[in-house]
């Protein structure tokens with residue numbers, strides 16, 4: 001089982017009376033890859049800076065291995081940081097950039113225990129060599145940073161931060177300056193490096209795809225608060241509220257009403273779902289991921305609509321369908337011409353039911369529920385007790 005390494009306990013942060021972190025409670029396990037994910041200004045970097053010791057929280061505690069470290073300066077925390085701007089020393093070659101922290105370290109002189117002397121050259125060679133292996137840059141030792149690509153420079157920055165064996169590495173949007181292809185390659189690389197060195201990585205990004213690719217745990221933040229903590233699968237499959245559903249992946253977020261346990265009513269149709277624990281007649285937000293909607297002939301669908309827009313995305317088509325004014329996004333490998341009538345089917349597992357929250361009704365082409373529509377559809381469906389259960 002993972003061991004807790006760092007804990008933020010009721011941490012708040014205010015700048016000029018503006019509360020930018022609100023009573024954060026969060027822990028980071030040993031050896032985990034945890035990502036702080038959220039929109040610009042939500043407080044990710046401030047949280048990272050508190051962990052690193054560059055910022056002291058206005059209130060609350062920071063614990064490392066159970067010991068309060070609020071007043072411990074950054075260099076005494078066994079925590080290193082990699083920023084988006086690599087900040088390599090331009091006049092030093094790759095070897096010396098990586099060796100930098102080791103050259104500052106002192107050890108006891110074996111001949112005179114009262115004296116401190118630099119690390120042995122042999123040890124420096126061995127530890128820098130290990131790092132060059134890990135980042136895959138053996139043979140680049142003598143290059144200066146300006147003779148490296150962006151991705152290579154970032155790898156050197158990571159090696160430089162790891163060489164003195166910290167317990168935690170903080171990474172603040174470290175891939176932000178790279179182009180998309182390189183970013184993707186580096187995501188895999190970073191995950192591999194983290195597993196190889198076996199320490200905690202705390203990663204900050206606003207890129208949900210990056211977070212889903214690399215993380216063991218994702219912390220979704222908004223406006224200085226935590227919205228959800230979970231594995232990438234948990235967060236994607238069971239978003240806690242409309243904010244998380246909208247921020248992670250693409251979603252259709254629809255007003256619904258629970259009919260009973262495991263049955264939800266949308267646009268006057270009853271759909272079988274798998275989520276229970278809601279009261280009959282409780283208003284809920286319903287998330288349906290675009291890839292969970294199947295396109296079928298009109299007479300075989302649960303509901304039918306008109307295609308208003310089709311975009312080719314390489315792996316699939318993004319298809320916008322109008323269900324009497326409510327726009328849904330469907331992702332499908334089938335091409336449907338604009339103007340065509342289609343039916344759609346959704347399996348019970350495709351419905352993610354969420355409690356109403358402050359975010360309800362605030363995202364995208366949110367399809368608002370209305371009693372009038374319900375009545376209209378009721379009449380039209382001639383009192384059928386429709387459900388998507390086969």
Ligand SMILES: Nc1ncnc2c1ncn2[C@@H]1O[C@H](COP(=O)(O)OP(=O)(O)OP(=O)(O)O)[C@@H](O)[C@H]1O
Pocket residue numbers: 015016020038039040041042043044045046047206
């Ligand atoms: N030193 C500071 N003085 C005043 N306000 C600050 C300071 N640092 C951060 N803030 C404010 O705190 C809020 C959170 O900032 P933070 O940098 O933590 O957000 P973020 O989620 O990392 O954003 P981004 O993704 O844009 O980097 C913002 O409103 C920001 O303007």
